[in-house]
Each structure stands twice: as structure tokens, then as C-alpha cells.
Amino acid sequence: MLRMFVISMSFIFILVPDLANSHKPQAFLDGVAGTSDEGPQIVEHFCSTCHAPSPMLPLGAPRMGVTSDWRARLEQGLDLLFKHADEGLRAMPPRGGCFECTDKQLWLAIAALLPMDIVEHKQILEDKTK
Numbered sequence: 177m178l179r180m181f182v183i184s185m186s187f188i189f190i191l192v193p194d195l196a197n198s199h200k201p202q203a204f205l206d207g208v209a210g211t212s213d214e215g216p217q218i219v220e221h222f223c224s225t226c227h228a229p230s231p232m233l234p235l236g237a238p239r240m241g242v243t244s245d246w247r248a249r250l251e252q253g254l255d256l257l258f259k260h261a262d263e264g265l266r267a268m269p270p271r272g273g274c275f276e277c278t279d280k281q282l283w284l285a286i287a288a289l290l291p292m293d294i295v296e297h298k299q300i301l302e303d304k305t306k
């Protein structure tokens with residue numbers, strides 16, 4: 177029984193390298209800090225399980241880059257959107273599960289999730305992710 181468990185767990189770590197990496201979130205975050213694709217990398221590591229276009233966990237999270245999923249959420253304003261990401265909202269875990277993320281890194285991840293055609297919010301995002 178235990179042997180089966182060990183064998184199946186090692187398969188999971190081979191098949192899902194992200195899961196193995198997520199044991200060292202701080203090292204990962206240090207590694208991507210300041211890179212040009214810091215936000216997208218954080219999303220891939222911490223958020224895409226639920227926010228990818230076809231997520232591994234289908235919990236109804238707004239999909240990355242899909243305008244119609246974000247439209248109503250954006251109408252509440254970016255500050256409230258950030259507050260929900262920070263504190264969690266129903267099935268959305270606090271800070272998207274990235275407790276080691278700084279506020280700037282959380283903003284970078286949110287910016288990477290949002291669709292590109294949100295012209296009216298671009299300036300705010302630029303200020304928050306500077």
C-alpha cells in the first residue's frame with residue numbers, strides 16, 4: 177500500500193513539475209523577480225490551475241485574457257478587484273495561494289490575467305506594477 181503511494185506520488189512529481197517546484201515558492205519568486213515576464217510566470221506557477229483557458233480545476237474562475245469573463249469584474253474597479261485577490265472570494269483562495277508574493281507581484285499576476293483591451297485601466301496597472 178505504502179509502496180503504491182510512493183510510486184504514484186513520484187509519478188505525480190515527474191508529470192507535474194510545477195507541483196514539485198511549488199515547495200520552494202520564495203526561490204521561484206526570487207528567480208523571476210525583475211524579469212520582463214515576471215507576471216505571466218507567476219500566473220503560470222500559481223494561478224493557471226484555475227485561471228487557464230481550460231483550467232485543471234474548473235471552479236468558474238475568470239479565464240486568462242478572456243474579455244467577457246472580466247468585463248463585469250472590471251466594472252467594480254481595480255482596487256476592489258485587488259482586494260478580492262488579496263483576501264480571497266468564494267472559491268478563490270487569498271492571494272491566489274501565493275502568500276510569498278509581494279503586493280507588486282500580485283498586481284503583476286493580475287495584469288497578466290486581464291485581457292489586453294482594457295484601455296481605461298492601463299494607467300492604473302502601470303502605476304501599480306512599476
Ligand code: HEC
Pocket residue numbers: 218219222223224225226227233235236237238249256257258260261265266267268269271272273274282285286289
Ligand atoms: C484554486 C483556484 C484558484 C487559484 C489557484 C487562483 N484563483 Fe483567482 N479566482 C478563482 C475563482 C474561482 C474566482 C472567481 C471567484 C468568484 O467570483 O466566485 C477567482 C477570481 C479572481 C479574481 C477576480 C476577483 C474579483 O473581484 O472578481 C482575480 C483578480 C483573481 N482571481 C486573481 C488570481 C491570481 C492573481 C491568482 C494567482 C496568484 C489566482 N487568482 C489564483 C480561483 C482561483
